[in-house]
Amino acid sequence: MHALLLSVDWPLIIEKAVLISIIIGVSLLIAMYETYAERKVAAYIQDRRGPNRAGPFGILQPLADGLKLFSKEEIVPNHSNKFLFILGPGLAMLTAMMTSAVVPWGGHIHIFGRDISLQIADVNIGILYIFGVVSMGVYGLMIGGWASNNKFSLLAAIRGASQIISYELAMGLSLIALLMMTGSLSLHTIVEQQQNGVYYVWYQPLGFLIFLVCAFAECNRTPFDLSEAESELNFGYHQEYSSMKLGFYLFAEYVNMFISSAVMATVFWGGYDVPFVNDAAFGLNHGVNLLAFLQVVSLFVKIALFIFVFMWVRWTVPRFRYDQLMKLGWKTLIPLALLNMLITGFVILLKQNHWHF
Amino acid sequence: MQALTTKAKTVGRKPMTFWEKLYIPVIARGMAITFGHIFKKKVTISYPEQTRPFSPVFRGVQVLNRDEQGRERCTACGLCAVACPAEAITMEAAERLPGEEDLYKEEKYAARYEINMLRCIFCGLCEEACPKDAVYLSETLVPANFNRQSFVYGKEEMLIPHPKKDPEGFAKARGEKRS
Numbered sequence: 001m002h003a004l005l006l007s008v009d010w011p012l013i014i015e016k017a018v019l020i021s022i023i024i025g026v027s028l029l030i031a032m033y034e035t036y037a038e039r040k041v042a043a044y045i046q047d048r049r050g051p052n053r054a055g056p057f058g059i060l061q062p063l064a065d066g067l068k069l070f071s072k073e074e075i076v077p078n079h080s081n082k083f084l085f086i087l088g089p090g091l092a093m094l095t096a097m098m099t100s101a102v103v104p105w106g107g108h109i110h111i112f113g114r115d116i117s118l119q120i121a122d123v124n125i126g127i128l129y130i131f132g133v134v135s136m137g138v139y140g141l142m143i144g145g146w147a148s149n150n151k152f153s154l155l156a157a158i159r160g161a162s163q164i165i166s167y168e169l170a171m172g173l174s175l176i177a178l179l180m181m182t183g184s185l186s187l188h189t190i191v192e193q194q195q196n197g198v199y200y201v202w203y204q205p206l207g208f209l210i211f212l213v214c215a216f217a218e219c220n221r222t223p224f225d226l227s228e229a230e231s232e233l234n235f236g237y238h239q240e241y242s243s244m245k246l247g248f249y250l251f252a253e254y255v256n257m258f259i260s261s262a263v264m265a266t267v268f269w270g271g272y273d274v275p276f277v278n279d280a281a282f283g284l285n286h287g288v289n290l291l292a293f294l295q296v297v298s299l300f301v302k303i304a305l306f307i308f309v310f311m312w313v314r315w316t317v318p319r320f321r322y323d324q325l326m327k328l329g330w331k332t333l334i335p336l337a338l339l340n341m342l343i344t345g346f347v348i349l350l351k352q353n354h355w356h357f
Numbered sequence: 358m359q360a361l362t363t364k365a366k367t368v369g370r371k372p373m374t375f376w377e378k379l380y381i382p383v384i385a386r387g388m389a390i391t392f393g394h395i396f397k398k399k400v401t402i403s404y405p406e407q408t409r410p411f412s413p414v415f416r417g418v419q420v421l422n423r424d425e426q427g428r429e430r431c432t433a434c435g436l437c438a439v440a441c442p443a444e445a446i447t448m449e450a451a452e453r454l455p456g457e458e459d460l461y462k463e464e465k466y467a468a469r470y471e472i473n474m475l476r477c478i479f480c481g482l483c484e485e486a487c488p489k490d491a492v493y494l495s496e497t498l499v500p501a502n503f504n505r506q507s508f509v510y511g512k513e514e515m516l517i518p519h520p521k522k523d524p525e526g527f528a529k530a531r532g533e534k535r536s
Contacts, residue, residue, distance in 0.1 A: 041395075044394070044395045045391045045392075045394050045395060046394070047394055047397050047398075047399055047400055047401075048399065048401055049399055049401045049403070052403075209381070312388060312391065312392065313384075313388065315391060316384070316387045316388045316390075316391040317384055317387065317388075328380075332378075
């Protein structure tokens with residue numbers, strides 16, 4: 001028994017636990033301030049001021065919103081499936097948080113005589129894992145809509161599920177082209193390959209565009225927020241939800257947004273690579289910890305830019321009609337992604353053949 | 358059918374060209390527009406700190422006026438109550454006693470003067486009817502309240518501050534358009 005306990009690498013477990021709690025805390029904090037940023041961006045785009053009463057510049061607004069949601073009455077409809085009704089928001093939140101496990105948040109730091117990698121798990125099938133978890137996200141939506149026992153919710157859930165499934169195809173295909181170039185599914189390796197400052201977006205602009213559009217659809221963000229279309233389906237799949245269960249659904253959307261921004265920044269924009277700086281040389285000259293700090297900062301700046309793009313698009317582009325959505329997904333994005341894949345494969349083969357046919 | 362206006366636009370139902378079907382250029386243009394709006398001047402007025410000026414013909418809560426020496430001008434003649442189309446004004450007259458000359462301008466004064474702000478339509482006919490320039494409509498709004506009785510304004514609410522004892526309050530109550 002003692003030998004078993006001793007054989008466990010306790011410092012590793014502790015360091016991972018600390019890392020996990022930090023990342024989950026940061027994700028939640030960022031999701032909180034995304035709600036604030038969303039309202040501010042919306043306001044500024046619409047020539048308004050946005051929340052500015054709670055604290056200086058309204059920065060306490062998310063706390064007030066959270067407090068409001070917590071203090072609301074928790075209603076479980078009589079005709080709902082109670083177990084699934086409660087499971088739904090939890091599942092949505094869980095899947096939203098799980099994706100962060102494989103994203104490399106920085107290089108590695110050196111404290112207490114240990115080299116600590118700033119990635120929770122360097123899974124060698126990282127991208128596959130992300131896809132698996134993201135497709136599980138549809139369960140939260142589907143279960144929520146189904147358990148509410150409400151026609152609008154059910155319709156919204158079905159819409160959302162079919163939308164997410166349709167766009168996952170194009171998303172996967174757009175990434176296959178990229179994976180043919182990287183030759184690896186590990187996000188850490190993909191970032192390492194981009195450390196020279198040449199990001200994959202320069203090789204795969206079309207793939208990035210398709211991925212971006214699909215990410216909007218996956219996160220149920222405008223212009224693809226068909227599953228919570230207020231004008232048609234009241235409030236969509238979370239119509240019957242109240243209090244913090246509703247809060248979880250809304251929050252999961254923002255966490256999703258954060259994570260998909262992180263994935264986009266990692267896969268296409270060099271992840272934690274500091275732009276215009278030779279990271280390895282900088283690490284040798286100024287120490288690993290400072291480098292890791294700068295890397296985390298640069299990743300978060302990239303993520304923040306993507307989050308801004310998410311919001312910017314939301315307040316610019318009106319919602320697609322359902323047939324337009326399906327047409328765009330199946331008839332435009334998937335053929336484009338296939339084309340992108342074929343061209344990439346062709347160029348890779350040509351390169352292997354030293355540019356001779 | 359005859360067109361009702363010259364402003365009607367006929368909507369083209371042409372199928373979208375390839376360029377339009379791409380969506381991206383059009384969306385990029387739209388996003389440029391919304392991005393430009395971020396830097397535009399905001400039209401918002403942060404209300405409690407900033408207020409918009411009232412129009413010069415604005416009619417708000419009635420004020421019972423005093424003369425330059427701070428004496429109430431109202432003689433309780435009742436012309437305002439007669440003129441009032443909403444029948445919002447009630448008053449009770451009293452005789453000025455010796456020694457009260459610095460309180461009331463005339464020999465008769467209003468011991469009780471009430472306007473029901475829920476009835477008042479702020480037409481300003483009381484102001485027009487008053488022969489003594491004793492009542493006028495100010496630039497103040499009637500604040501919200503919880504019970505009906507508090508909307509019956511008496512002399513405490515409407516009487517203008519004393520011009521000698523509280524010149525600032527007097528000037529404020531007079532408002533900009535009258536000074």
